[in-house]
Amino acid sequence: MPTFPDRLTVGATQKPVTYTLARGHYLIRVRDTDTFSSVDRFAAGGLMSDKISDYVEAARLTLEPAGFRWIEVASGFSADVAETQLAADPGVEEVLPVYFTLGGGPESAATPLRDTINVELGGDANVVISAVEALGLGHDANASALLAPVHVFRVPAEKTFAEAMDLLTEITALPGVLSAEFDWLKLETYTAAPNDPNFAQQWGLNAIQLAGALDLATGSSNVWIAIIDSGFDLNHPDIDFTPNTAANPTHFNAEQALAGDPPPYNAASAGVFHGTSVAGIAAARTDNALGVAGVGGGCQVMPVRLGTVPSANRVAAGVNWAANNGARVASMSLGTTGTVAANSAMANAWAAGLVICAATGNGGRDTTSPAVNFPANHSDVIAVGASDQDAERKRPASSDGEGWGSQFDNNTDVVAPGVRIWTTDEQGASGYNDNGGGPVRVAGVDYPRSGDAAGDYFSVFNGTSSATPHVAGLAGLLFSAAPAQTNAQVRNLIESTCTKISPGLYPYATVAGRPNGTWHQEVGYGQINTHAALQALLGVPVREIAFREGWISFPRTSGRRQRKSTTVNFGRSIVTHQAMLRGFNIRYDNGDHHILENEIDLDSSVSGATVTVTGDFLLRDSSGNMDDPYRGWINFVVVAELE
Numbered sequence: 001m002p003t004f005p006d007r008l009t010v011g012a013t014q015k016p017v018t019y020t021l022a023r024g025h026y027l028i029r030v031r032d033t034d035t036f037s038s039v040d041r042f043a044a045g046g047l048m049s050d051k052i053s054d055y056v057e058a059a060r061l062t063l064e065p066a067g068f069r070w071i072e073v074a075s076g077f078s079a080d081v082a083e084t085q086l087a088a089d090p091g092v093e094e095v096l097p098v099y100f101t102l103g104g105g106p107e108s109a110a111t112p113l114r115d116t117i118n119v120e121l122g123g124d125a126n127v128v129i130s131a132v133e134a135l136g137l138g139h140d141a142n143a144s145a146l147l148a149p150v151h152v153f154r155v156p157a158e159k160t161f162a163e164a165m166d167l168l169t170e171i172t173a174l175p176g177v178l179s180a181e182f183d184w185l186k187l188e189t190y191t192a193a194p195n196d197p198n199f200a201q202q203w204g205l206n207a208i209q210l211a212g213a214l215d216l217a218t219g220s221s222n223v224w225i226a227i228i229d230s231g232f233d234l235n236h237p238d239i240d241f242t243p244n245t246a247a248n249p250t251h252f253n254a255e256q257a258l259a260g261d262p263p264p265y266n267a268a269s270a271g272v273f274h275g276t277s278v279a280g281i282a283a284a285r286t287d288n289a290l291g292v293a294g295v296g297g298g299c300q301v302m303p304v305r306l307g308t309v310p311s312a313n314r315v316a317a318g319v320n321w322a323a324n325n326g327a328r329v330a331s332m333s334l335g336t337t338g339t340v341a342a343n344s345a346m347a348n349a350w351a352a353g354l355v356i357c358a359a360t361g362n363g364g365r366d367t368t369s370p371a372v373n374f375p376a377n378h379s380d381v382i383a384v385g386a387s388d389q390d391a392e393r394k395r396p397a398s399s400d401g402e403g404w405g406s407q408f409d410n411n412t413d414v415v416a417p418g419v420r421i422w423t424t425d426e427q428g429a430s431g432y433n434d435n436g437g438g439p440v441r442v443a444g445v446d447y448p449r450s451g452d453a454a455g456d457y458f459s460v461f462n463g464t465s466s467a468t469p470h471v472a473g474l475a476g477l478l479f480s481a482a483p484a485q486t487n488a489q490v491r492n493l494i495e496s497t498c499t500k501i502s503p504g505l506y507p508y509a510t511v512a513g514r515p516n517g518t519w520h521q522e523v524g525y526g527q528i529n530t531h532a533a534l535q536a537l538l539g540v541p542v543r544e545i546a547f548r549e550g551w552i553s554f555p556r557t558s559g560r561r562q563r564k565s566t567t568v569n570f571g572r573s574i575v576t577h578q579a580m581l582r583g584f585n586i587r588y589d590n591g592d593h594h595i596l597e598n599e600i601d602l603d604s605s606v607s608g609a610t611v612t613v614t615g616d617f618l619l620r621d622s623s624g625n626m627d628d629p630y631r632g633w634i635n636f637v638v639v640a641e642l643e
Contacts, residue, residue, distance in 0.1 A: 004021055007019065007021070008112060008181075010184055023538075023539055024072065025073070025097075026073070026096065028068065028071055029094040029095075029096070031091055047071075047082060070098070096161065099111065111184065113184065114161045114165075114182060116154060117153045117155060117167065117181070118147070119171060120151075122177065122178040123177075128174065128177060131175075132151075132153050139151065140152040140154055196287065197290070198459075199293045201459070202422045205293060207417050208527065210293070210530050212531035213474075213534045214286070214287075219297050220298055220483075221240065221298065221300050222483070224250070224300050224302045224327045225296060225299050226302040227275055227279045227301055228318040228322065229274055229310075229332075229334065230306060230307065230310070231267065231276075231303075231305045231306075232279060233268070233425075233431075238285050238456075240299075242301065242302045249263040250325055251264065251266070251302070251304075252302075252305065253266055253305045254313075254315075255307045277432065278466070278468070279303070280292060280425075280457075281295065282299075282473040283295070283469075284297055284424055295470050295472075295474055295530065296475075302322060302327050312336045315332070316339070319342075322349065329476050329479065331357050332381075332468065335358075335361055337374060346375050346380050347378075347380055353487050355475040355479075356378075356381045357475065358375045358468060359463070360373060360385045360386075361373040364385075364408055365405055369405065369406075369407045369408045383413045384413065384470075385522075385524065386406040386416070386417070386418025386419065387416060387418060387523070388417075389419055391501040393506075393523050408522045408523075410521055414495060414498055414525055414526065415467065415524060416470035417466070417467060417470060418463055421461045422451070422458070422461075423457065423458060425457050428455050431456075431458065433459075471528055474494055474528055477530060477534065478533060478534070482538075493537055494533055496525070497529050497535075499529045501526055545642075547637055548611075550637075552566050552617075554632050556629050556630070558629040562618065563614060564615055566613055567611065567613070568638050570609050571609055572642040573609055573642065574610075574643075577606050577638055577639065579638045581636055582637050584633065585632045586619050586631075587631065589628075590629050594622040595621060599616055600615070600634065601616040604638065613636055615634045619632075
């Protein structure tokens, strides 16, 4: 079975980039480049993810001529099992790992080619070349001439990837070798951005890094997101609603149900727009060349109609229906009263495995706020506030000029975009966007009718109502990528991977009872980050990148090299680091200033949370005694990846 290191560095002595192993992704070299026989077998055996067809199709021109196929292992197969199965397949000549850059996803994917090792020489070329050849590699003079000063060596075809790694290590240790690394193949993937026409205008999806997330996972139709709201346009072409039959009802109308009507229920509601707009944010069909993209596009929407008055009983009935009829996520862009029935429904839904999201409310002022609404303040519910386009809590004073604010208190869990959100609307002339040319009143502000010309989409959907389905969509993505997760695991992922927006404005701190990182009452753990959450779920390391600036001063001296060190502390264990020269000043203090030699250099080492930076400094004159005095300083920055 192939053995792949968890990390590889590319760039060596130039600008090093660390790549991390993407477990479950493999590049295979097939024996028969004219057919997909191997790939077809993997798909038929359930080894390949359904998503792989997108990658293969988009990468066809780059990968197929070289005999490569990119395999993404289906959920349910361990990476070890997959590697063994791939390596044993008679149609597979070689299995290679896939790596992502730190913090990157499939858009940054690359694989090391074990048959080629590039060597940067620092000593006698002939001596080093002979030493490398003695290890069994062949020097490719033609390729080396094209890539000078790098020398290219070929690894024998019979060597495995693990054996090639050993050779790489041996070469690196040879005297006169500055660096050695594999040749790398950048994998061309399908575009990160969906082809939905209004995706570029959906600023909120960019703010929560959805494009990167969609390279890691898309929504599954097996994951149902219950939108518990006013009513729905069940015929909207951009929303995939759950199937609803008399034998298997999945739609719900709390009004009907509480009035004693039997199922199946009708969740449609002409003239009630809110639910349709909320549903589009959570799960509008993505990459379908139509309208807008949803966060959990690919998931199905379970429509739970409450009517225009979301009474506590209707809310409770809707939540209980969702919990008992197959939903994995519930989204409530509403507030109601925390009756016994409503509280019990939240607890029961959580016990049934639902991730429950609810809006904090839109009555927040700049410094104080009404208490967070129920059900958002229930301990089993993720309380979602709204962030604005400046990456702050939405306030009346926000730069958008809208006179509302996102409510907050000690119950706030996360925030998500909640201002001027593009989403689905009831089709035609009867929705928020009635295409009539007159103003529409939203949250106390008059807007021009806005959206598409047909009236099927609305571009200024606002409030914690629009923030909440962003979080529900993320929960749907996480369940899609790993269906066996519990709701507690999904909630922890959402909260622990948030972006700490505007840290200068919100002093995030460790708070008792808040186990998923630092927290602040106005924005909770921060703004949701779909890409980071998927990375954490799928095992792609998500680590903080930090910067520290420093200075080294060199006193007046003459005729000799100065070597001085200083330290910078990052407060957390350092995984990798790089010290870089940012600026310097070196000058004569006296004398005739004839320069014989000058040198400015940096070196660094790490121990735990501390980096020691050492500077070499020399300015020497050529007037005989070499006694011209000099002085100066070095300015540097250290970039570190922290545990």
